[in-house]
Amino acid sequence: MTNSWTDIKNTDLVVIMGGNAAEAHPCGFKWVTEAKANRGAKLIVVDPRFTRSASVSDVYAPIRQGTDIAFLLGLINYCIQNDKVQWDYLKAFTNATYVVKEGFTYQDGLFSGYNEAKRDYDKSSWDYDIGPDGFAVVDATLANPRCVWNLLKKHVAVYTPKMVERICGTPKDRFLKVAAMVAETSSPTKAMTSMYALGWTQHSKGSQNIRAMAMLQLVLGNIGIRGGGMNALRGHSNIQGLTDLGLMSNLLPGYLTLPTEKEVDLAAYMSTRGFKPLRPNQMSYWQNYRKFFVSFQKSMWGNAATPENGFAYDYLPKLDLPGYDLLRAFELMHQGKMNGYFCQGFNPLQAAPNKKKVIESLSKLKYLVIMDPLDTETGRFWENHGPYNDVDPSQIQTEVYQLPSTCFAEDDGSLVNSGRWLQWHWAGGTPPGEAKRDTWIMAQLYLRLKELYTKEGGAFADPIVKLNWPYADPGDPKAEELAQEINGRALARVTDTADPTKVLAEAGKLLPGFAALRDDGSTSCGCWIYSGCFNENGNNMARRDTTDPDETGAYSKWAFSWPANRRILYNRASADLTGKAWDPSRKVIEWDGTKWSGYDVPDILPTAKPDQVGPFIMNPEGVSRLFTRGMMRDGPFPAHYEPFESPIANPIAPKVRGNPAARVFEGDMAQFAESASQEFPYAATSYRLTEHFHFWTKHVITNAVMQPEFFVEISEQLAAEKGITKGGWVRVWSKRGSVVAKAMVTKRIRPLTCDGKTVHIVGIPLHWGFTGAAKKGFGPNMLTPFVGDANIETPEYKAFLVNIEPVAGPVA
């Protein structure tokens, strides 16, 4: 989230699209209720299903899953056509005025530079004109036909209300009602908030779904202000933290990236990072990249990271591919190229797409290690559970270790909520049986590995035996010790660069924040964006002061919000070019002639002059991007692409199937149903329920009683067409698998008309498996396709094709 849950009370309009907060985030949704009750805010819900969020909305617009970009670009087009643009914000705070190079084009669904064989683009034409002064060329008048604004205008022109209806199935009058309400927030005194979740990410163009809304929010001037923002609701309690800390193939903590094998040394690595400003006076904060990287290397390898060895640059593995994400991991396993796999609190047999492929993959491993508080399906993938897990254990040679770990109630530490608050919690109970904390398990494994390498030697032992492991009890690091390591420490005295007589931290002391980081090895810091979370003032994540001056919803003294305890990202954009709040009743920070101050920590140098330094300090432009240069694999603007399995061909680019830049493994393409398939005519989507949390709460008797059994949800029309009765049994199958379930026939799902064709939707909730207290059931991943988003490889769980028929009775 750019903002926070408590900030939602400040909004005038909530758009829930790509999420279902009332059911999946009920106690956060109360802030929507608060805004409706106290400010007269309105709620719009756009969803294929009439959800509980929709049931309390002011306007509900049905949409076919996988067509959000057409809807959102339709909204941008509407704003442009009707002059509903916050012009001052747009011109000053976005790259609308930047001139794009000759050579950039978009035609027939493809941007310039497409290579069909590689399913990839040469992105060299997706960039600005750079002037002789080294800065990007801009045209403040917006007259240049190649400026971003004019290219955007042209790009979205095809998404008329009629085209939106044709692609999305949203009735034109309903779309226009939504558009009119959204467009009103282009006023500097109106705010709209976007609340989204996995309904947007789980598509082969998930990243572009989110970008499309972010662009709309920028056109309307709704980023950086109270009650505005792009607010990812996030699925699990520490998804944000795990990502911030870089537990992904290609990441280092704090959104630094792992080197590729083309970057042979630290100098080569740094040459493509640490971006220089693209416009005069801009902060371009990544110029500090080297400080963050060197401090991270010091936290990893301490004294073994020296200037002479590039701060242990070679201790990091180098990538040969963009990344070894979950889908690639299972693909490699399936090819027999992997031997071992660890699952720490993750149940991929349930959570990954195409379950048959996942079982086959796990069966080819030599060893599998499960660390979990619960008895997961993945730990028992080798066990026969009739149709729910139809395997022959004697044919599976994988050695499986099932290690019991503690749960939240038995562990100290911090989690990061969707609003970026790092909140500390304490253990209240004794773990059951021999269950152990994950920190203990990881430390014990590490110490054994280190001992083996010390005794026996082996492949490149240095990074293991020289790993910095400075804990009082090396076999059981304490959460506080790790939190301090993440925050960072001075290894030598650190002084202010502007005033060397001013000491920021003495050697050995905790750093006050990331501004004290240095690139000479004199500081150590595990994750720069968290720096300040546990400094010499104490554990700031454990703060419990509920003071909230003028009730802005900031709660600045509660816990710690990254970065630098900032509660609203880009908050500089809440004020105009003179530094005054666009809306005085919505002030966040203001310029008093010499500095920025207000309710929040300024998202800019406090002395940065408002008419010179742009608010988007992480970008070398200093402004936000409507056109994102070569930074995304599938285009500098979002464009509508159908899901890989779609009930209709792409109406604006009939020859393009799915997202043309999405990676598809060889065997998987053959397992997709063709577009407008006769064999698989229905558009399926997965979802979750109010009463369950993923695959965890089926282990809880109360929740298992409330929603005991797997079902699929269909419309009355489809039920009538297929002779399916309420509560009757059905079989649902895709090109990859088949499930049997009870049918829930409802009015919550209705057929849509898309491109002149009736499209029936089948809803498939995901909470059941073969362990726990609920009845055994299948879930959608027997059916889902093995393909991910072009940029970040999140699987396309939300849009695929199935068939359905009534069947006689229970099979198990």
Next chain:
Amino acid sequence: MNINLSRRAFLQTAGAGVAGTSLGALGFGDSEAAHAAAIRPFKLANTTETRNTCPYCSVACGIILYSKGDLRKGEPADITHIEGDTDHPTNRGTLCPKGSALLGFVKSPTRLQHPMIRRPGSDKFEPISWEDALGRIARLMKDDRDKNFVAMNNDGVTVNRWITTGFLAASASTNETAFATYKVVRSAGMLVFDNQARV
């Protein structure tokens, strides 16, 4: 009825008459809330309170764990009740149908209790000690790493990667667990590394 009566006295009075009758029906009317507040301190008087947050979604509602026994005094602690934290700015004491049943998660019969091993081709888990399990896993890791570690690519560039063993990290473990995990996984040179944010 005197609203200052103690919880014990109240229970005796109510229990003697109409078991199961609600406070409102007993005639408390507006004083119901005040009364509930008055007896609240007694409800969990013999328990230790610990601040925590709900482990499910990212709203991260504040919760209070009530336990018999206090870990901070070195005692074993048995959690007997979990409720919303009324001081928490986001949830202000409320919990959803998932969070309300958290005690059932802590106490679930399908919580894992002991390390287990499933041997190749077997149809069952068998107990194994922590010592043996950790020792064998470390051995498996080292053997695989030593055999398949790629120190240099075909162009002679140092790449130091290990891609035949992978690690899938959690979604609800703490930042501190995540960082310890990061250090162990990356120092071994693993690239097949991901977490639940991916899906």
